[in-house]
Amino acid sequence: MxxxxxxxxxxxxxxxxxxxxxxxxxxxxxxxxxxQTLVPAMALRLARPSHLVDINRVAGFDRLDVRDGMLEIGPCVRHAALDRSAAPGPLGRLLGLVQPHIAHHPIRTRGTFCGSLANADAASEWCLTAVALDARIEARSGRGTRSIPADAFLLGYMTTSLEPDELLVRARLPLLPDDARVGFYEYARRAGDFAQVMALVTYAVRGGVVAAPRIALGGLESRPRRMAGAEAAIVGRVPDALAFRSAADAAADALGPTEDPDYARTLATTAVLRALAAAA
Amino acid sequence: MHDIAFTLNGRPWSLRVEPRRTLVDAIRDDCGATGTHIGCEHGVCGACTILLDGEPVRSCLMFAVQADGRALRTVEGLEKDGALHPLQRAFIDHHALQCGFCTPGFLMLAVGVLERTPNISDEALTDVLSSNLCRCTGYQNIVRAVRAAAEEMAP
Amino acid sequence: MSKAVADAPPRLAPGKGRVLGQPVARLEDGPLVRGRGLFAADVNFPRQLAMRVVRSQIAHGRLVSLDTAEARALPGVVAVWTAAEVSDIPPIPFRATKVRGLEPYCQPILARERVRYVGEPIAVVFAEDAYIAEDAADLVVAEIDELPVVLDAAAEPAEFLPGNSTEPTIVRKEYGDVDAAFRAAHAVIELDLSVGRHSGVPMETRGAIARYVAAHDVLELHGTAKKQHWNRDEIARLLGRPPTGVHLFEGHVGGGFGVRGELYPEDLLVCLAAMRLDRPVKWIEDRREHLVATNHSRQQRHLIRGAVDADGRLLAIDDVFFHDQGAYVRTHGARVADLAAGMLPGPYRLPAYRVAGHFRLTNKTPAATYRAPGRFETTFVRERLMDAIAVRLDLDPIELRRRNLVTEAEMPHVRPVDTLGVDVVLDSGDYIGLMDQALAQFGWDAVQRDLTARRAAGDCVGAGLAFFVEKSGLGPSDGVRISIDATGGVELVSGAASVGQGMETALAQICAEALGVDYRRIRVVRGRTDRIEFGNGAHASRVTVMSGSATYHAALAVRGMALDTAAQLLQARPEDLAIEDGQVVRAAAPGVPLIALAEVARQMGPNSPLMRGRTPGLTAERWFYSEHMTYPYGVHLALVRIDRATGEVRVEKYLVANDVGRAVNPMMVEGQMVGGFAQGLGGALFEEFRYDERGQPLSTTFADYLIPTLSEMPAVDVLIAEDAPSPLNPLGVKGAGEGGTNAVGAAIAAAVDDALRRPGAIVSLPILPRTVRRHTEEPT
Structure with a gap:
């Protein structure tokens, strides 16, 4: 190998x-x-790049800071840096919930947030986070810099809209409003394994009802995505078990074809329910 | 070929390596420090865990060229002046090894984490020690050993 | 003293000794915690070549052509071989089977006309380093005409070769009138049960480094394990050399578990290349290769029927099973199927038994032994049957077992069946007594109360147990030579091997106890054919029993020699002397050293006047022989919690209770139990070699082959019982290597059934979340 x-x-x-x-x-x-993704693929010779451009020593690429209401993540910011202290308020809390699920400690000291997006693994926690929060992804090439919404960036299983000559130079995650509640649930076979299913939710309760819900699901389809039907099912409702159940069912209803539809449906429902409950 | 220099357990090394040479191969075959083991070469088992500037990393998932200018520590550097590191001692005392193949990786993982977080919680320790695979011990004694060493290492 | 008593071999007094029976630190650990071990990949020789194996990517096909031109042309490549280059080398032989007619199913070292599994060696590349070798291997182009695959051992057999079906043999055993028992039965219970394909998967992959030392005309093989002497003899025979011109060396072995140290194609290929290319040749298996090339294990499907009377007493068992051997029959022959057939009855009184084990080839990696071979599988099958009987007769599963367990009064219990060619005679045991101890230590009754409360609160939780009988101490013989040098250092040379289990420490403890020296002064030499003429290696939980007993006898012999010589020097009677901490003392005054063993050894040197006319040296070699195996036994108890929504099973609490006769080092025995459990847990819940419908393996990385991590491990409690010392050896020991693994699948299956409140729900291993989920209700 x-x-x-x-x-x-x-x-x-x-x-x-x-x-x-x-x-x-x-x-x-x-x-x-x-x-942490590319090198194993190279060891298995599934990837055989003829050139590697190692960006680890590019000045400023390890920058992580908050600007204009966005958490700006440089391409060499490691998973480990994205803990609760990385961002103020609910976003920091959310990162603190998600990050421990990414592989294992020695992987988190090396692997990067932006690398996870660029590899677009269907079971990547950061890809789920990016689509859930409408992250913006900045790609730079000789032709200039463009900013791509996460949903348009992640096209499918290990496929992104990044052009081969484009370098992912920054990801930007919007801060969450102070009243945002956050919840994350993941089920993996073993600690640190890729998710069988995961769900990330955030919503506020304003005037006793759910406002600005975001519900994203990953691990079951070829890419993580927001579940519009689930969000619609819960917005404006009192955040109770019944409302959560409708959202979970709506998420499961929207699933595309999977290998084992019954089990996938169960996992989807469970993940959404549990993430919502964790956020409540 | 690339000329690189790093320190391994404090000793400077200068090597000429092919870019594709993994860091673990350079440590083992070029520096002759075979205490760091290769268990899977795809970053799952953790047998090749070393400290890179104090952080535990999988040395099978880095290329040697990337270690240029860095400080590496491996199991061979734990013993000081003939005295075993508290973790080495604890692994013996608590029977935390059988075949010993995964041991250097576990030692370096634990050293790296305990040096930064000597008062690590049980839950966090379980999470950390779940990073590496052991096929002999069932892990129970590894946890005991690391916990015992942590108490000794705590300031 | 009567003659008979005087001639009886000495037996070690029961109870804990000064060092034997104590949890002393291991001799092995020093170099291992310092990174100073010598594992296969750590062995290097100047001018060595790297070998890389080109493997079939097709599960079954006709090998039409192999184009190696491009590979040969790559700079740094020294040679590329296909079957044509090694056609003079016979296929890998058997060492462990009495079954005839298996020869056509042996594996050639490189595939000839056919490929039979993904991963089969079809060519080898020799190059200046491992990187170039892998580049060159990628350039070898194989043209293979795909043939239909056989993936289900329970399906009708197909043709292996013209005239040979994929069922080379059926392992049959029978005693008692089975048909009459079924006719007379109060109830007949039938089950269809399967165990998944998984294996040892040690953390160190295989490796083999060969060099030919022309100066001495010796071929050396390094990186070996387990069976050095047998492998030496076979390598010598297959390469046409005298055994004295081949030597095998063992460094450290990163886990054995049954799969390491068998003779594989790669071992022969490196030896052959070292001779032909006249350079040392190093081969280190990579992990992806390991998962398709090193022995798999376990896969069986059993159709079992049990006949019982109205009280739940077993009248007969009739079992038909299908053993998935994979693509070839390797060194073990039909051993695993034989063990399964022989050990299935386990701890129960069984008046009649019939088994037919269909030993069948499929287009998967060849299979052989893995820790508790044939027992992990059949304990699952037998204990599932016992649980099903309890349900059918509305009996408590513990009460049912109580009625059927062989009692202490019935020991030794002769079962009219054999396994591994020796009759099964359960040598000693208090099965019911151990079950009661285990239930008490686990807190079974309190657990049941707690389960009731938790279920009322909505938890999906359950408990289960499984009884097992192990086998250990496979003979027929093992020898040990112990020598004391002129500094008082003790060297113990054994024909056994170390797979990392702590055998050096165990043998040193036995030697130290018998001899009266510090165990830390004993150097244990093992796994080297150049240091002892014969050996039987390390497998089948035999080392402590066989080599341990030989050690005991050799140590007593050396002690006797030392005391005789000391008596001469001191003008005392040998029976008045003793050895304490390496010093000869008067038995009556043990604190006063009279003469050091070092001095005694000097006095026994070849130039000593004392030795004139005698063979010099304070050294003795002794052999221990055994006709029968010794049978450790135990019970596993499990408490599990199920996530109803995902189907995830978490083991919350576990107890391994195991009678090992006598624990030489309780710390190491406990380590064997807990580590053995972890492997059993893998087989019960996580690990499986899966294949797609074309025979492509799907578990080829550690991301797909799921070895449990710390997070999946419950707290494991261990009860080491020493109630039933074996009468078959002077130490009373029974092997401790496999009891931790044996009953894990069975106990967890019982606990999962209990949690689901659906008796008999679990019929296959590993127990997968989606299967469990199908048995649970809607998520809450």
Whole structure:
């Protein structure tokens, strides 16, 4: 399980990184950040990039800060940094709930938030978080920088709308309002395994009823997504067991085809119910 | 080929490596420090866990070129002046190893975490020690050993 | 003193000794915690080549052609071999079967006309390093015409070769009048039960490093395990060399569990290459290879029928099972099927028994032994049957077992059936007594009350138990040589091997106890064919019984020699002397050293006047022989909680109770129990080698083959009983290696049934969440 040969590049600036990527992208060049997804794929020779652009030493890529109501996450911010202290208010609480479910400690010290998005694994907690909160993803190339909504970025199983020569230079997560409640539930076979199912919810209770709900589901389909029907089922209702149940059923109703529909339905319902209950 | 330099357990090394050479292969075969083991080469088992600038990482998931300028620590660096590290001692006292293949990875994982969080909670310790696989012990004695060493290491 | 008594072999006095029976720290640990071990991959020789195996990607097919030109042309590649280059090497033979007619099913070291499983070696590359070797292996192009696959051992047999079906044999055993018992039965219970394919999967993959030392005309193989002497003899035979010109070396072994140390194609290939290419050759299996190349195990389907009387007493068992052997018959022959057939009756009084084990080949990785082979499977089957009988007769499952367990008064209990070619004679045991101790320690009654309360509160929880009988101490022989050098250091050379289980410490403890020295001064040499002529290795929980007994005899012999010599020097009578902490003392005044063993050893040197005309040296070799195995036994109790919505099963509490006759080192015995449990837990809930309909393996990484982590482990309590020392060896020991694993699947299945309140719900292992979910109600 030794990787196939490649050429290695270690840019120090974002301009340099983008320039190298532009040159090597047509030759199946890939970006190396935390490497916790790409390097195993290379060891199994499922991935055989001819060039690797290692962005770990690009100045400023490890920046993590809050600006204009958004948490800005540089491409080399490790999972471990995204704990409760990473953002104020409910968003920090939410990150603190989600992050411990990502693989294991030594993976979290290396793997990156942006890398998770770029790899677009269906069972990635950060991809779920990104779609749930409408993250914006900034991609930079020689043609300039564009900002892509998470839902348009994550196209399917391990597929994104990133062009081969585009470097993911930042992800931005909106802060949540102070009255936002947050909940996350994940079921995996073993500690640290990819999720069989996971759900992330946030909503506020204003005037005794649910406002601004976001309900996202991951692990069952080829990509995580917000469940509009579930959100519609709960908005404006008193946040009680009955309302939660309607939301969970609506989420399950909206599932696309899966290998074992009965079990998938159960998992979807359960995850949404439990995430809602955790947020209550 | 790339020229790199790092320290391994405090000792400087200069190597010329192919980019694809994994860090664990460089440590074992180029530096001759075979205490770090290879169990899966895809980042799941944790046998190759080392400390990179003090943080536990899987050395099978890094390329040696990436370690340029970094400080690496492996199991061989734990013993100081002929005295075993408290974790090594505790692993013996609590029978936390049988075949010993996973042991260096567990030791480095625990050292890295306890040096930063000596008063780690039981729940957090379970989460951390679930990172690595052991096929012999059933983990129970590993937890006991790490807990005992943590008390000794706490300031 | 009568002659008979004088000649009886000495037996170690019962009870704890100064070091024997004590939880002393292991001798093995020092180098291992320092990273100074010597595992296979740590062995390197100058000028070594890396070997890489090209494996079939097709489960069954005709091998039309192999194009190696591009691989050979790659810089750094020294050679590429296909079957044509090794056609003079016979296939891998058997060492452990009495069944005839298996020869056509042996595995060639490289596939010839057919490939029979994904992962089968079809070519090998030798290159300057492992990276280049893997590059070159990727360039070998195989043209294979796919053939239909056989994936279900219970389906009708197909053709393996013209004239040979995929069912080479049926293992049959029978005693008593089974048909009459069924006719007379009050009730007949029938079950269809399956155990999934999983295996040992040690943390260290296999490795083999060979070099030919022309100066001495010796071929060396390093990275070996388990069965060095047998493997040495076979490698020598297959390569046409005398056994004295081949030596096997054992460093550290990163877990054995049955799968390491068997003779595999790669072992022969590195040896052959070292000879032919005249350079050392190193092969280290990678993990993906391991999961398709190293022995699988366990997969069986049983159609079992039990006949009982109105009180629930067993009258007969009639079992038909299908053993999924995988693509070839490897070194074990039909051993696992034989063990399953022989050990199925377990601890129960069974008047009549009939079993037919259909030993069948499929297009999957070949299978062989894994910790508690044939017992993990049949304990699941037998205990499921017992639970089903209890339900049918409306009896408490514990009461049902109480009625059927062989009693202490019936020991030794002869069962008219054999396994591994030796008659099954349950040597000793108080089965009911241990069950009662275990129930008490687990707090069974309190657990039942607690379960009632928790169920009322809505929890899905349950408890279950399973009884098991193990086997250990497989003979026929093992020898140990103990020598004391002129510094007082003790060397113990054994024909056994270490798989990381702590055998060095155990043998040193036995030696120290008998000899009167500090166990830490004993150097244990094992797994080396150049240091002792014969050996039977480490498997079948045999080391402590066989090598331990040989150690005891050898240590007593050395002690006797030392005392005789000391008596001469001290002008005393040997019977008045003793050895304490390496010093000869007067038995009456043990605190006063008279002469050190080091000095005694010096006086016994070849140039000593004392030795004139005698064989010099303070050294003795002794052999221990055994016709019968010894049978440890125990009971497992499990408490589980089920998540009704996801179907997840969590084991909350577990007890392994195991009578091992005598625990040489209770700390290590407990370690065996807990570690053994963890492997059983894997087989019960997580681990499975899955295949798709074309025979493509789906469990080829550690992300797919799920070994339990700490988070999945419950608190495991261990009850080590020493109530029934074995009468078959001087120490009273029984093997402790496999009891922790044996009954895990059975006990957890019983607990899951209980939690679901659906008796008999669990009919297969591993118990998967989606299966459990089908038995639960709507999520709450």
């Amino acid at each position: 030794k990787p196939a040969a490649f050429e290695y590049h270690m840019p120090r600036t974002v301009e340099e990184a983008v320039a190298i990527l532009a040159r090597v992208a047509p030759l199946d060049g890939r970006v190396l950040a935390g490497g």
